[in-house]
Amino acid sequence: MDMKRAIETMEDIRLLVDTFYGKVRENPLIGPIFDSVIGDRWPVHLEKMYRFWQTVLFGEHTYYGAPFPPHAQLPVDRQHFDTWLGLWHTTLDQLFTGEKAAEAKWRGDKMAAMFLSKINYYRSRPSTPLS
Numbered sequence: 001m002d003m004k005r006a007i008e009t010m011e012d013i014r015l016l017v018d019t020f021y022g023k024v025r026e027n028p029l030i031g032p033i034f035d036s037v038i039g040d041r042w043p044v045h046l047e048k049m050y051r052f053w054q055t056v057l058f059g060e061h062t063y064y065g066a067p068f069p070p071h072a073q074l075p076v077d078r079q080h081f082d083t084w085l086g087l088w089h090t091t092l093d094q095l096f097t098g099e100k101a102a103e104a105k106w107r108g109d110k111m112a113a114m115f116l117s118k119i120n121y122y123r124s125r126p127s128t129p130l131s
């Protein structure tokens, strides 16, 4: 039986986020980077990410933050973002179908490209203040 369904409820968002970060933490390339920054604050990070994706996918504005700054100084480059995106797409394909699932992939792609270009920009100009 096909268990895939549309992303419709907060329960779906929590399943998506929990499954994704489960894969992230097991990944040898990016797992240790997340763990070294987040340490024992995983429950807080996951709660924040539920609100982030609720805001993006459902237009319910429960996330009030600045997504980029925590990434500015991370030791990451294209291969880390490619790994992140691979796990994001795999998780979505494993669990969900439909328009919101497609939108989640598209938003992940766009945010990863934007983060990578900002990281590279600041690396090339180390004295430029963050904005």
Ligand code: HEM
Residues within 6 Å of the ligand: 030, 033, 034, 037, 038, 045, 048, 052, 064, 065, 066, 067, 068, 070, 071, 074, 076, 080, 081, 084, 107, 108, 111, 112, 115
């Ligand atoms: C290799 C790629 C990535 C790494 C290693 C990474 C790592 C992290 C870490 C360690 C934090 C937590 C910072 C903290 O709480 O102290 C964080 C927060 C966050 N990440 Fe990422 N991330 C990556 C890619 C992405 C992408 C592509 C997105 C967008 C879809 C994203 C969205 C966010 C958001 C929204 C937060 C919360 C920011 C806030 O504090 O308000 N991340 N990330």
